[in-house]
Amino acid sequence: MFTSAALHASPARVSAASSGRLPVPTRARPFAKTQRPTPLPLRLLLGRPLAPTAEEYAAACDDLRVGDPAMDAVVAWMQEVGMATGRALFMRAVREGVEAIPDCPQALRVFFDGLRQPPRWIEPEAIQDGVRFVQGVGLHANWVLRDLALMGGYLMSGFNQSLVKTGALDKGTSARVAETGAWWMHCTEPDVDQPGSMAWQSTLHVRLVHALVRQHLSRQPDWDEDHWGVPLSQTDMVATYLGFSVAMLGGLRKLGLPVTPRESRGVMHLWAYVGWLMGVSPGWLARSEQDGIVLLYHTVLTQSPPDDTSRQLGHALSREPLARHFTHLQTLQRWLAYHQHLSVSRYFLTAKQMHQLGLPGGILPWYPVLTLPARVGRYSLMRFLPPLRDRLVRKGRAEQAAALRTLFGREEAQVLRLSAGHPGAAHSGVGQAARATGGRS
Numbered sequence: 001m002f003t004s005a006a007l008h009a010s011p012a013r014v015s016a017a018s019s020g021r022l023p024v025p026t027r028a029r030p031f032a033k034t035q036r037p038t039p040l041p042l043r044l045l046l047g048r049p050l051a052p053t054a055e056e057y058a059a060a061c062d063d064l065r066v067g068d069p070a071m072d073a074v075v076a077w078m079q080e081v082g083m084a085t086g087r088a089l090f091m092r093a094v095r096e097g098v099e100a101i102p103d104c105p106q107a108l109r110v111f112f113d114g115l116r117q118p119p120r121w122i123e124p125e126a127i128q129d130g131v132r133f134v135q136g137v138g139l140h141a142n143w144v145l146r147d148l149a150l151m152g153g154y155l156m157s158g159f160n161q162s163l164v165k166t167g168a169l170d171k172g173t174s175a176r177v178a179e180t181g182a183w184w185m186h187c188t189e190p191d192v193d194q195p196g197s198m199a200w201q202s203t204l205h206v207r208l209v210h211a212l213v214r215q216h217l218s219r220q221p222d223w224d225e226d227h228w229g230v231p232l233s234q235t236d237m238v239a240t241y242l243g244f245s246v247a248m249l250g251g252l253r254k255l256g257l258p259v260t261p262r263e264s265r266g267v268m269h270l271w272a273y274v275g276w277l278m279g280v281s282p283g284w285l286a287r288s289e290q291d292g293i294v295l296l297y298h299t300v301l302t303q304s305p306p307d308d309t310s311r312q313l314g315h316a317l318s319r320e321p322l323a324r325h326f327t328h329l330q331t332l333q334r335w336l337a338y339h340q341h342l343s344v345s346r347y348f349l350t351a352k353q354m355h356q357l358g359l360p361g362g363i364l365p366w367y368p369v370l371t372l373p374a375r376v377g378r379y380s381l382m383r384f385l386p387p388l389r390d391r392l393v394r395k396g397r398a399e400q401a402a403a404l405r406t407l408f409g410r411e412e413a414q415v416l417r418l419s420a421g422h423p424g425a426a427h428s429g430v431g432q433a434a435r436a437t438g439g440r441s
Contacts, residue, residue, distance in 0.1 A: 024061040025229040027158045028302040031057050046290050052298045060298045064229030068237070068279035070111055071211040077107035087208075094204045095196065118193075119282050122273050127193050129266025134188045134248075136389070137257060138396030140375070142403055143368075144251030145184070146177070146317075147344040149243035154313040154357060156303035159239070162231045164309050165220070166213055173316040174323040178407035182414060184244070185404060187274050203277045210279070229302075238284045239299035241275035246292035251348060255368060256376040258383060264289045306356040314357025318342060325409030343367040 034057060038050040052060065078086030089101060089108060098104045098112045134141055153159055183202050191197040210232050217223050217231040229235070245267050249259055265288065272285040286292035321337035346354060347365035354363060382388040404413060 021058065021062060022065055023226065025064045025225070025302075026227045027229070027304040028061050028064065034301045046294060048294065050294060050297050052301065056298055057301070060235050060302050063234035063238075063281075063284075064236075064302055065225070066234040067214045067230050067232060068207065068211055068234070070114055071207050071279055072214065074107060074111050074208070075211045075215055077105065081105070090208065091205070094201050097195065115195075115277070118273055118276050119285060121287060122269050122276070122285075124193060126266045126269035127273055128190060129262055130268070130270030131188055131190055131192060131266075132393055133259075133263040133266055134270070135397040135400070136383075136393045137252060137379075138399040139403060140252055140255055140257060141248060142181075142400065143341075143344050144248050144255070144348075145244065147341050148251045148348040149247040150177075150180075151314060151317055151345050151357060152247075152349060152353070153239075153243060154310045154317070155306045155353060156239075156300065157305065157307040157309050158228060158303045159236060160307075160309035160313055161223075161228055162213060162217060163313065165217055165223070165231075172323075173313075173320045174407065177317070177320055178404070179414065181404050181407055185400065185413075188270075188400075192270065193273055199274070200277065203274060207277075207279050234281060234284070235299050235302055237275070237278065237280050239296060239303075241271055241278065241280055242286065242292050242296040242299070244274070245271035246286070246289060246296050249289055250293075254348065256372050257379050268292060306353075310356055311358030314359055318345075318357075318359050324406040326406060340367045 031054065035051050038046070043049060074086075074090065078090070080086075089105065093101055093104070093108050093112060098109055101108070183206060186192070186197070186199040186202045189197070189199060192199040194200065214231045218225070223231065249264055249267055253259055268286055268289055272287070275285055276282065284295065286295050318341070319338070321341055322334045324334055324337060326333040342359065342363050343366050345357075345359065346363040347368040349357075351361070355361065379392075382392040
């Protein structure tokens with residue numbers, strides 16, 4: 001079970017505590033307002049109160065001022081040797097390993113040495129259970145991640161600042177959803193935990209771009225660290241990775257899909273590995289779904305309430321299906337997908353939250369409700385009859401791949417297609433790196 005001792009296990013947190021704490025960024029709720037009583041059934045499920053202790057609260061707030069120290073150090077080295085040279089060497093090490101680089105710079109060796117061994121409690125067998133489960137739930141994973149985790153995440157305006165300030169609204173929501181989908185497909189392949197895999201390459205590339213964005217935004221005069229913390233902070237990274245695990249599992253259950261303890265454990269191990277590879281400190285990695293629920297709640301307490309960025313991003317995401325690519329009856333299928341996704345969001349979110357996200361009023365959760373009996377019957381039957389399990393996984397993965405194709409159309413699926421003005425695109429080599437991390441659809 002998660003403990004405050006585990007929370008302080010990462011080097012970044014220990015050093016922050018030992019050097020004296022800076023003031024809590026003002027976006028976080030005061031500690032007194034976090035101490036709400038936990039309903040008894042939830043407390044019994046978690047084995048503890050949901051509210052943070054004073055030590056846990058301080059750790060979550062401290063890490064609003066911590067980024068990704070290991071990758072941030074790599075970016076500092078790149079600036080010393082020249083960004084074009086440093087970035088090219090980094091991407092080669094990602095693809096081929098540091099052994100392929102003659103006289104490999106010490107900065108790269110230190111970084112990649114830190115990736116040789118994930119936390120020992122993360123089990124490869126459990127990761128494979130998680131991959132198999134995610135593939136088997138098919139489009140329902142897409143529904144939850146898009147219409148609950150992503151859409152609902154825009155309610156937390158602390159998350160939104162980095163997106164808006166790097167031109168997310170100018171670039172277009174469709175591109176961001178497509179690229180995230182390609183990365184997610186990489187991370188839910190059986191070779192996700194193998195160095196050199198597409199998951200490895202694309203995740204480390206995204207991690208580098210995040211560090212470049214963090215450095216760029218931190219230097220902007222309009223970035224208020226005393227309010228927001230650092231851009232793409234450790235605490236925000238934790239909330240993001242838990243959206244792919246904890247939020248997905250909870251959303252699938254609400255859709256009527258059964259989740260066994262083994263499957264829950266597998267999903268948590270899968271995304272703990274991906275989170276670690278993305279730069280989340282080991283002390284923030286949740287070993288179980290119960291631990292993840294607690295951690296996610298603690299990170300949410302550091303978020304600001306919805307603001308205009310919530311409405312801008314929510315409205316833009318709602319319109320994304322109207323730009324999808326279908327092989328026939330495109331106008332009709334776009335219109336249907338638009339209304340289906342709105343109804344799924346309404347299934348998970350309140351009418352007030354829909355309004356805060358700039359979504360149309362009067363939306364009913366008709367699609368997930370009408371499809372509930374067939375969904376429960378299909379998954380219950382196919383999940384628990386061994387001869388049909390492999391078929392469920394194959395069919396689910398085919399659905400996910402087909403959905404990705406509607407996002408990219410005839411273009412090659414890529415994880416990052418950065419515009420020239422994006423902070424992560426500065427200094428040559430972006431096009432090559434993006435193609436190197438291009439996804440399979």
